[in-house]
Amino acid sequence: MPEENNLDIITAPADTDLPDNTEKTETETTEKKKPDNTVKTETETTEKKKPKKKPKKKVIEVKNLGVRFNMTEQKVDSLKEYFIRLVRRKLKYKEFWALKDVSFTIRKGDRVGILGFNGAGKSTLLKVIAGVLKATEGSVTVKESVVPLLELGAGFDKDYTGAENIYLYGSMLGYKKDFIREKFDEIVEFSELGDFINVPVKNYSSGMRARLGFSIATIVDPQILILDEVLSVGDAKFKKKSAKKLKSMMKAGVTVLLVSHQSDQVRSICNKAIILDHGKLIASGKTDEICDQYEDLCANKG
Amino acid sequence: MLTAFKNFSKFRYLLYELIKKDIKLKYRSSILGVLWTLLEPLLTMIVLTVVFSGLLGKGDESFPVYILCGRLLYSFFSTGTKTALKSIRKNSSTIKKVYVPKYMYPLASTLSSYLIFLISLIVLVGVALYEKVTLTPAIFGAVFPLIIVFFLTLGVGLILSVLDVFFRDLEYLWTVILMLIMYTCAIFYKVESLSTITNEWIFKINPLYSLIVNFRNAIFGRGPDMYHLWYSLAFSAVVMLFGSFLFYKKQDKFILYI
Structure with missing residues (x-):
């Protein structure tokens, strides 16, 4: 052991x-x-x-x-x-x-x-x-x-599209702009949202929202x-x-x-x-x- | 102090994102979009001019410019404080889940209102040119009221955002207080032209009126009024200090109430 x-x-x-x-x-x-x-x-x-x-x-x-x-x-x-x-x-x-x-x-x-x-x-x-x-x-x-995955997508703005929320939520977690831009495609791909990324989050299902939240939060390799x-x-x-x-x-x-x-x-x-x-x-x-x-x-x- | 500064620089990008969000969403579903920043003050100016143009005697300075000066400063103060007031509660779901310096929310909402206000100053420039108001070097004096009004609004906004967490009534109360402030700002009349001034002191204690007086002075080529300059400066400094102190003291309790 x-x-x-x-x-x-x-x-x-x-x-x-x-x-x-x-x-x-x-x-x-x-x-x-x-x-x-x-x-x-x-x-x-x-x-x-x-x-x-x-x-x-x-x-x-x-x-x-x-x-x-x-x-x-x-x-x-x-x-x-x-x-x-x-x-x-x-x-x-x-x-x-x-x-x-x-x-x-x-x-x-x-x-x-x-x-x-x-x-x-x-x-x-x-x-x-x-x-x-x-x-x-x-x-x-x-x-x-610390990256808290308490309630995924808690920092989202419902009128914002998924893409915009990636930047917003990312900035709340303390990421830098360049970093988010660099990882943007990776986040979208991991979340499997496809074209829905340009739709306001208020129209997402709860699963979609959680997927996006998870993808953003885990992109950084938190400690x-x-x-x-x-x-x-x-x-x-x-x-x-x-x-x-x-x-x-x-x-x-x-x-x-x-x-x-x-x-x-x-x-x-x-x-x-x-x-x-x-x-x-x-x-x-x-x-x-x-x-x-x-x-x-x-x-x-x- | 140093850690606070470090923390701020870490979340600088968040501040930028929050401001961007405020401005983007404000005009998202309107056809004319950001153009409303210019149209709205222009249209209210026209309305006020049509209705109240009799209040200023002949030979006075341009009435539309006079109105616009007051109206622009007041509407910044009013929207700035109103959005700051709601900022903590509006972001309650985030505050409960993700750590972010909480002052970011009132700060961002005040800054985004300020940005819109600065853009709307274009209207003032346009109208002043149209009305053939001759600009003199005194125009640089406009910098003082423009800077002071920001800190006045931020300070008041911080206080309101804290109080609103504990007392929801404030939202309604504040609209009434704002009305009082508006009428004592002399936006569409002159204090001197009021036939019976029973309550002159009420103008003297309104810091926003002081700012408007000096803003007009600068636009119409007069030097700043020293009483109003110092009064507004002192008032804003006190409000700003008190607001920061109150916010700092109470911010850890927000989560228990929102």
Whole structure:
């Protein structure tokens, strides 16, 4: 079993001084060394190509992360109501921690599955890592460029044609103009939109929109890829194609964060996994152990 | 500060794309397209001239030019602030999903309105030539109101865009306030020619009126009015600083409300 497959996600708060040595950390020894069947073949091929290397860089560090939402018991969004409540001191909030004391470290090339039930804080976690949401407490350090595939095509303008949206969405992801122009044909080709590229996006089917979004977002070979249940994009043919594209990116050593309810999806893609429940990190480790644990949890709840 | 600057240069292209989008989509389904940038102020000028031409005495300076000066500055301020006000909510789906410096949205909408405004100045040049208004070196004084009005609009736009996230009522309230601002801009009359000026102070505190006064001064070959110049400059600077500060403080909360 390749050494790199070992785990270095650890449950904190004790992770402040994580040894840089990936090969042996304290937590690993406490974990059972289970064969890691599904991922193994995939990982081995990757590892063989690369020369023996130094400990991998930490790319994402989450420390004691907490995200709090103030839930107003009644939604106040008119000025008058606000002032009335302000004067009467009735602006009561109910605090709700979507995430609390979550800590882990992800190293370059890790493919981490985030499991959890609805409302466990999975999407909140991804949003914080993507930089869209600010942490209330704790910190998140992301060292490399992140491409979030949260909701494909979220940055599209519906009145714009597909071609124009390629430039617009590309610029939102921080690409340069020359780069987009260079890759334009490749994007169109991968999205299989053909002549529809000159039709306003409002006339697209949801599959077409998702295909275009996927093609733009993955053209850049991002260093960190965030997948929020987007693996079911388009029809069967495109699904296959996108899975192939993701595989090839993983081979190139991209760091992946995958959110899912389904443990089999995590098993087939990830080499590490964590479980979130009600905003807390309840388990982290190698995919198989965690997935087994998650399935037990599911069985118990069901 | 340095990181903010780096971040800006990373997303410079996005700013360009957003401005392009605003302008492209604005005229997309119209036949005359960008020509409307020129036609719209020209037509309103004609309407206002026909209706109000009695308000200026004989021998006064060209009435159409007088109207156009005020009208162009006001309509930039009005469309600029109105689009900036909606900019955050309009882009809510993107803000929730992709990280982009959020000030890009009000900035882009103000810049695109400003660009359209600058293009529409061609009408003013045309009408001034037609009306035989003699241009003097004082015309260079027009640069000040033209620059200051941008920062005034951006500053007000930033404040409004933040407030609108938390209070939706603002959109309606602002149209009413804009009406007040319009009538105190003296677009189609002269403050001095009002027979009974009971509320002269209301003109003095309207920074947009100050800008319009100095813009007209420059066009008609007079030097700038110092009170109005300093007042508009100071007002815009304060609004701009406050707007940036407010935006910076509140931007992380947007996502919870939109």
